[in-house]
Amino acid sequence: MPTITVLYFAAASTATGLTTEELPLPAPSESDNASCLPLSALADLLAARHPGTKLREVLAQSQWAVDEEMVDDPAQVDDPAQVVLRGGEEVAVICPVSGG
Amino acid sequence: MSTSSSVEPQPQLPLADYRRYGRQMILDGFGLEGQIELQKASVVVVGAGGLGCPALQYLAAAGVGTLGIIDHDHVEISNLQRQVLHTESRVGMPKVLSAAEAIKQMNSRVRVNPVTTALNSTNALELLAPYDLILDCTDNLPTRYLLSDTAVKLGKPLVSGAAQQFEGQLCTYNLPLKNSSQDQLQERGPCFRCLFPKPPAPEMAGSCEELGILGAVTGVIGNLQALEAIKILTGLHDGKPSLLMFSALSAPPFRSVKLRPRRASCPACGVEGEKIGKIEETDYVAFCGGERPDWVSRGLVVEDPQKRIHAKELKNALENPQRMVKILDVRPRTEFGICHLPGSTNIPIKELLTNPRQFAEGLQREEETDVYVVCRLGNDSQLAVDALREVSKTVVLKDLVGGLRAWSKEVDSNFPIY
Numbered sequence: 001m002p003t004i005t006v007l008y009f010a011a012a013s014t015a016t017g018l019t020t021e022e023l024p025l026p027a028p029s030e031s032d033n034a035s036c037l038p039l040s041a042l043a044d045l046l047a048a049r050h051p052g053t054k055l056r057e058v059l060a061q062s063q064w065a066v067d068e069e070m071v072d073d074p075a076q077v078d079d080p081a082q083v084v085l086r087g088g089e090e091v092a093v094i095c096p097v098s099g100g
Numbered sequence: 101m102s103t104s105s106s107v108e109p110q111p112q113l114p115l116a117d118y119r120r121y122g123r124q125m126i127l128d129g130f131g132l133e134g135q136i137e138l139q140k141a142s143v144v145v146v147g148a149g150g151l152g153c154p155a156l157q158y159l160a161a162a163g164v165g166t167l168g169i170i171d172h173d174h175v176e177i178s179n180l181q182r183q184v185l186h187t188e189s190r191v192g193m194p195k196v197l198s199a200a201e202a203i204k205q206m207n208s209r210v211r212v213n214p215v216t217t218a219l220n221s222t223n224a225l226e227l228l229a230p231y232d233l234i235l236d237c238t239d240n241l242p243t244r245y246l247l248s249d250t251a252v253k254l255g256k257p258l259v260s261g262a263a264q265q266f267e268g269q270l271c272t273y274n275l276p277l278k279n280s281s282q283d284q285l286q287e288r289g290p291c292f293r294c295l296f297p298k299p300p301a302p303e304m305a306g307s308c309e310e311l312g313i314l315g316a317v318t319g320v321i322g323n324l325q326a327l328e329a330i331k332i333l334t335g336l337h338d339g340k341p342s343l344l345m346f347s348a349l350s351a352p353p354f355r356s357v358k359l360r361p362r363r364a365s366c367p368a369c370g371v372e373g374e375k376i377g378k379i380e381e382t383d384y385v386a387f388c389g390g391e392r393p394d395w396v397s398r399g400l401v402v403e404d405p406q407k408r409i410h411a412k413e414l415k416n417a418l419e420n421p422q423r424m425v426k427i428l429d430v431r432p433r434t435e436f437g438i439c440h441l442p443g444s445t446n447i448p449i450k451e452l453l454t455n456p457r458q459f460a461e462g463l464q465r466e467e468e469t470d471v472y473v474v475c476r477l478g479n480d481s482q483l484a485v486d487a488l489r490e491v492s493k494t495v496v497l498k499d500l501v502g503g504l505r506a507w508s509k510e511v512d513s514n515f516p517i518y
Contacts, residue, residue: 061298068357096241096262096296099239099311100147100149100151
């Protein structure tokens, strides 16, 4: 089954207790014969994997990077499903750090 | 024949500087020109704390001509584990003056402009305008947004560092791009607002005091900020905007992501006509969700005397017990391990709030027992009492006003304050 690697930093790492996690993509649907996941659906999937944590709130305030490149906020682009994960990607959760 | 004619090019730096900066001047790509650029340059460092100290240290040592330092705090003993320009003898002194003193001892020719006023939206433009480059070494989000917006208005690069616990970030916002095309959007990299249009809620953005920070971590990021500034000033920067994340306990500890171009819709640096929202007259503190809570003061507020006990009363209750007494310490395990009251039981607040009923059942079996809840400052202990009262019949269930810090101040000065 295709998987993606999720990298957690700062608040996301504190919430999950993880720095990295392998995530199997959901099984293929009828309309699509290969496993794939729109990036815009990843937050819900990850939050469901870590119930009882603040991950959902952290993700709402974070940005995504896919394969070492930032992605425009899925909520702010016209087609929220435009970035699609097909397996093998490395997805990083980037949240602002403010201390100093 | 004069000595000056026996050397070409004509010396453009004081003779002593050739010896002093020779180790960096012989670097390919740096050279005499690099040193002259640094000598001519002016950099303003906002925040003379964990990031600002190492940044200033390396900028001064490298021979940056003028350094502005802006900070309104005073040196405290708890700063010294990471704010390496300050010293025991300068505790209580304004941080900018302490840093200026340290720089003077290190490199007397650097011109230092210390500013003890707090940076705000009315003075930011004026205070930052004289400099070529801005370093964000601050510890709070409102100032980070203010610095970003101001850097955009002034058209100056903003080298931003941040650190918390074992992690840090480095990013240069508004970076001048190399080989930029005619497209106006391409001339500068994105700003902080492009990356993080919405600030996180204040409770998600804790401080070093609440969350902790390792000094060597701020040292890594502060050094990288100095390096980034030197690269930009001497033309060694590749002009490609990226965000570097440092995680001391991960392997590999450094990861870098490429940034997207500026957002055309960014209210700060976007394209006129396409901007969404306005930043004029922004109240930055309100934008970031309000003032950061003052946990020390909040922990001292007594609204319902039935729910709280003062340190001296608790001491009496422990010394002259009418009934069984139990002390519940709701701090995280690590903090409990630093110091705790003898005989106290540790149930971290996170665990207690997840399932108060489970812990209340333990208390119910001891109905003859008075329960006192303690924490560091007296805030989490109030949450614990409220949660336990909802599910417990324990008659006396109170928390310690001002927490263990008050215990140390009012009852036992040998109890550590941290």
